[in-house]
Amino acid sequence: MDITSASRMIHMVNQPNPEVPAPSSTKAHILIAAKAEFAQYGFEGARMQRVADRAALPKPNIHYHFKSKQQLYLAVLERIIESWNLAFDQVSEASDPAQALEAFIRQKLKQAQQDPAASRLFANEMIQGAPNLKGYLNTSMRAWVQDRALVIKQWMQAGKIEQVDPERLIFLIWSATQHYADFQVQALSLLNRAEFDDPVLTETADFLVTFILRGCGLAPASRTI
């Protein structure tokens, strides 16, 4: 009923696994279609028929590969959780804060551009009250945050960055970056842009890096905006 199991996978190396189908397999096609559908409409709003249409397959085919809507949803959700915060995973006290934060911000924003559906699906799950991720939040995700917060605290104690609430700094980076996936229509409309292309990505990344580093009392390497 819940994905605590996904926690175990977070730092796993990608290895051959019969459960993980090759990119071109039917199962993978369905998962991609399902991700888009669940991302747009949430679990309750998603329609199995639309998943089938998106995958260009008859509906019973979906049910052949995934027993139920719930199981399909969980399969999609697991895959998303796995690749969530990679760029901030290996950071330690010894790392350079400016470099580490910049890499984290840019990676999150790149994810928002390349796979906005993943971000939106996660957002839907949270808005809905995380019915399938409560266990994950309270165990491995909390541990991850506390662990990363500790590194930030060590940077603070070493005088490398300003005093800031570490957990809330992480939240701010998450929200500011994921915003460009979840609220993409809004951002593009208000910026008067047609699509979230590389120029927009670069401008946004530069802004966020500069602004957030300055918020931490850091100057970026050699950029101004």
Next chain:
Amino acid sequence: MDITSASRMIHMVNQPNPEVPAPSSTKAHILIAAKAEFAQYGFEGARMQRVADRAALPKPNIHYHFKSKQQLYLAVLERIIESWNLAFDQVSEASDPAQALEAFIRQKLKQAQQDPAASRLFANEMIQGAPNLKGYLNTSMRAWVQDRALVIKQWMQAGKIEQVDPERLIFLIWSATQHYADFQVQALSLLNRAEFDDPVLTETADFLVTFILRGCGLAPASRTI
């Protein structure tokens, strides 16, 4: 099909209006119930029966007051748009940037605490691609942002704040504050708190104000965190 009409209401003074029922009326009850339902499940995922249950009314009663699901949704959405960015509305070039930004951040965060459903409903609409707000985004909301961005630019030209992309600064404030409504379960779980009460609100507001003002090259009035 779209709420461009809401644009006209944004700066309207609250005046007696037969369309706006008294707080205790059946219609108001239904709107509150519907807001919660649409916020949690999105338009497609929302169920008229659940709206009825939340309002403790028979389902046909809902349809007596609102012709269709769509009309009910639009009615809820309109009410939300009206009170969205009030605290930043009256700000002008002459305003003190630190004070204005602080008031804006605190107001948005208070809204996130007092009416998280409103924020979540809006988030759902955006994630879904803003099918009912495209017109609003491209007209009055864009005008609002450009207008507010102009004020920020004037602050920059007057040397009152650092050089930052004004639109993206607004996005960052929106996302960082609304995060505590939309991702409330996540934030509370990771902060190890039971509810979004006043202490959490204060800590969060203080963090955001300090951090964002510093990002703008400003020091807060007399606070450290």
Next chain:
DNA sequence: ATAAATCCTGACCATATGGTTAGCATAGAG
């Protein structure tokens, strides 16, 4: 070649969905 396992699908089912209808209850106006 043949058997076995896997993959696929048209037709179908029970139930849930948004919405309607026809009639009941109540309050205010004359």
Next chain:
DNA sequence: CTCTATGCTAACCATATGGTCAGGATTTAT
């Protein structure tokens, strides 16, 4: 009191929904 307008609701409807099933196609193993 009577008439009317409004608020309300049990019973109902057409359609859409998640899910099943029996059988056909295709691949793999022997």
